[in-house]
Amino acid sequence: MENDDARARLVEAGRALVDAIGRTGVDDAALTEAADRLRSVEALLRAIEHERVPRITYDDAVGMEAYSWQRWNVVLPHLEMRFDGIKGSAELPEGLNELYEGPTGLLHGGISVVLIDALVTSLAQFHGLRNVTAGLTINFRKPTLLHTPLTVEAVLEEVHDRKVIVSGSLVSDGKTTVEATAVLVRVER
Numbered sequence: 001m002e003n004d005d006a007r008a009r010l011v012e013a014g015r016a017l018v019d020a021i022g023r024t025g026v027d028d029a030a031l032t033e034a035a036d037r038l039r040s041v042e043a044l045l046r047a048i049e050h051e052r053v054p055r056i057t058y059d060d061a062v063g064m065e066a067y068s069w070q071r072w073n074v075v076l077p078h079l080e081m082r083f084d085g086i087k088g089s090a091e092l093p094e095g096l097n098e099l100y101e102g103p104t105g106l107l108h109g110g111i112s113v114v115l116i117d118a119l120v121t122s123l124a125q126f127h128g129l130r131n132v133t134a135g136l137t138i139n140f141r142k143p144t145l146l147h148t149p150l151t152v153e154a155v156l157e158e159v160h161d162r163k164v165i166v167s168g169s170l171v172s173d174g175k176t177t178v179e180a181t182a183v184l185v186r187v188e189r
């Protein structure tokens, strides 16, 4: 990466901007001015573009005890993942906000699934099991509140010839709100 600090600053500003766009109540003239100014910022950034949003590759993820998932992607929540033997976890100390709302005041279930799927597949990858998700069973046990500390957890349960079973959960303020079982299938590339 060309300069992590500078990119981190940009991404942080981008996340704040996305939140502001979602919540703004300014008048049409200000909305139009903001749109025009954003188009000029977009042009500045597009002067040099990567083909993909920079991220860790499958191969680099093997055996890394900690990594930063979606650090450079303002659209998805950023997860600091940690792996320790058969267990993986990721913390979101401030939880998620209204950008990720499903029922009023609650986290959208699909976002819970993204967080769990990201961690369970990455835990398998940490063990050198290059995989994709083939099946995912989800049980939403309790509502997950917004703005509440979240922990995503995963446990490597079974490794078969091509199939890997990993359990996952979402813990909100100490309570398990979502439980999942993933069937991952090993792939060549």
Ligand SMILES: CCCCCCCCCC(=O)SCCNC(=O)CCNC(=O)[C@H](O)C(C)(C)COP(=O)(O)OP(=O)(O)OC[C@H]1O[C@@H](n2cnc3c(N)ncnc32)[C@H](O)[C@@H]1OP(=O)(O)O
Pocket: 056, 057, 058, 061, 117, 121, 122, 125, 131, 132, 133, 134, 135, 160, 161, 162, 163, 183, 185, 187
């Ligand atoms: C940087 C770190 C990155 C970490 C990883 C990132 C992963 C990102 C997570 C994702 O979002 S993955 C995207 C969503 N998933 C897909 O797009 C997968 C689409 N499906 C496929 O590509 C194929 O269906 C698949 C490769 C999963 C399986 O096709 P194959 O023809 O290669 O396998 P096959 O059908 O022979 O099945 C292999 C084994 O898996 C089992 N299997 C396959 N699908 C299953 C299923 N849905 N449920 C249970 N078991 C399943 C199947 O029974 C068999 O078990 P056995 O080996 O015991 O006989």
